[in-house]
Amino acid sequence: MTDFEVMQRVFDLAAKGGHNVAPNPLVGCVITKNGKIIGEGWHKKYGGHHAEVNAIRDCQKKFGNNAAKKLLHKSTFFVNLEPCSIEKNTPPCTEKLIEFKAKKLVCSIKDPNPLINGRGIKKLKQAGIDVQLGLMKDEARKLNKIFIANHLYSRPFITIKVAQTLDSKIGLRGAGQVRITNNKSIKDVHKLRKEHDSIMIGSGTLNEDNPMLSTRFSLSKKISQPMKVIIGNNVNVKSKMGLFKDFSKVIFASTKEIVIPKDLTKNVINFKNAKQNIVENLFSYLLDLNCRSILVEGGNKLFNSFLSKGYYDELIIYTAPKIIGPEGIQGIDVDVDSFKSKMLTLDAIENFENDLKVTYRNKKPNGI
């Protein structure tokens, strides 16, 4: 097996962690000796053993403790993320590699967690273990993109969604909520909502559209609905609003107090923060609530402000093959100075019949 094939297997194992490992990252581990796999493992659930430990256990189970000890001596560990060097719920994985006298570590990316970020690798090198960093790094970043954004930027992973016409218009002045994209695109947006822990809109959009902001992707009632976050002071909360239909948590982030009707107080919170950096404080607050990703849906003021400040990891643009003209409301419209020569990276192209869906990534995460 080539290193690439082994690492591909690592990714397949890591993905098995699914939704059970958060807020931990998805990690897989394959141990090889003389080109053959001698142990495999992955991080199965938050609080459980790490991938490296599970792979060692797999080796011990297959070959018995004594034979495993010999096999692990001078073996090579493949992992998609740097092994941890700190003790939290489990002992640090780096010590296991040192204890079993591994010869080499092949690792896709460093751990973005500032407490680890390179320290694990340094420890291994100091113990004489050869470390090769970077194999399938783009895939590794993609697999744990939410975890990376959470640690690197101390905020939820942010996706900005824009539905526009060919002339970059998101609506028509004075016309209320205008339907831009087709049914299949809208279904895809519901899928996007399902993939995020929260949906964020500005108070202007709330007042104009009175949206439900629920994911109607599946008709099953068992589906857990994302949290809703409304930013802005211009809000008059009423119990009958579409927002409250699915009983998910709703957060009104404002600099002035917003009155919440008494029948709603169980699920509805006013995050009042009069400080200048309200958005950053809101991000910390959301992370504390285990809200690790946000889908920003509008209006244009909100997403342009986020684009301008770099508060995004992905920008997803749905384009319908229509032209609205000068009476339309401009979608993306960021001041050139704040966005000077900033380039995004094209990540994916899809189409839903005549509608186009393009996913752009913000610049690559630094430091990992």
Place this chain on the structure above:
Amino acid sequence: MTDFEVMQRVFDLAAKGGHNVAPNPLVGCVITKNGKIIGEGWHKKYGGHHAEVNAIRDCQKKFGNNAAKKLLHKSTFFVNLEPCSIEKNTPPCTEKLIEFKAKKLVCSIKDPNPLINGRGIKKLKQAGIDVQLGLMKDEARKLNKIFIANHLYSRPFITIKVAQTLDSKIGLRGAGQVRITNNKSIKDVHKLRKEHDSIMIGSGTLNEDNPMLSTRFSLSKKISQPMKVIIGNNVNVKSKMGLFKDFSKVIFASTKEIVIPKDLTKNVINFKNAKQNIVENLFSYLLDLNCRSILVEGGNKLFNSFLSKGYYDELIIYTAPKIIGPEGIQGIDVDVDSFKSKMLTLDAIENFENDLKVTYRNKKPNGI
């Protein structure tokens, strides 16, 4: 062989006509009898035999005249375009099918030529030949898209090309020619230029950019350059302009007289037309010059006017992953009234690294 497989073969044959048949359409013909191919042919060059005649000749050559006569009796003809019913350079093909007593015609689309459009099919039906219309009609329209536009709309086939940013901007006010797309996209535009008989710009763009408008796709000097067409009165023609570097024909279309320097008069023409419908008259004039396709490159006034009036068959948008902001020059900007609820059809998506290329089609041609 299925009908579909036979028709696929018809298309392969038709395509062999390449650039030699214009202004005639590309046509292939396969004759079958009891599910087996007994003759194949295609229109090879303008003025030469039509596809049906070449297929009959192929059958005669393979089997001898007598056996061919028997085989062609009750045979089925497959063609991508309705057989002609008029005598021009060659006798009408419909007569051949009647003469050889064909049983059936399978045909993708009607001939858009108003002199034929359905008349060929009518003649065959009157002679008792069964006609099946519509197999692979989309492919048939695509194959002869230029021919179809020429006959259906009495104008050259028109492609509008727009190179824009994520916020639909094509430049920056007061900044002259701004580079929007990357090298690979620009190379693709040169390929587009090569595929068109002419390139059209407005006089404003000429004055601002002094462009060469040549195709630099191939470094070979043998490449024939497209004609250049400049629309507008605000032109001060100078011999040293970039336009004249490759000695191709240049047409200045205007309502006022434009003075052409004497050293240029061989290749440079002022198409002066003071009438209201100058653009339509220009289209007729270009067709007379055997200019069957136009690539409209800008500026925004020109392409928005063409979009608004429906003077286009394809709209190709290159989008660079940049944001220019409110100081940028809006690209597509068509008045909503003139474009009311008009939808385009998404035809193709490509990317050149981070640049996106999307091709939209104007509504399907009617009448064929």
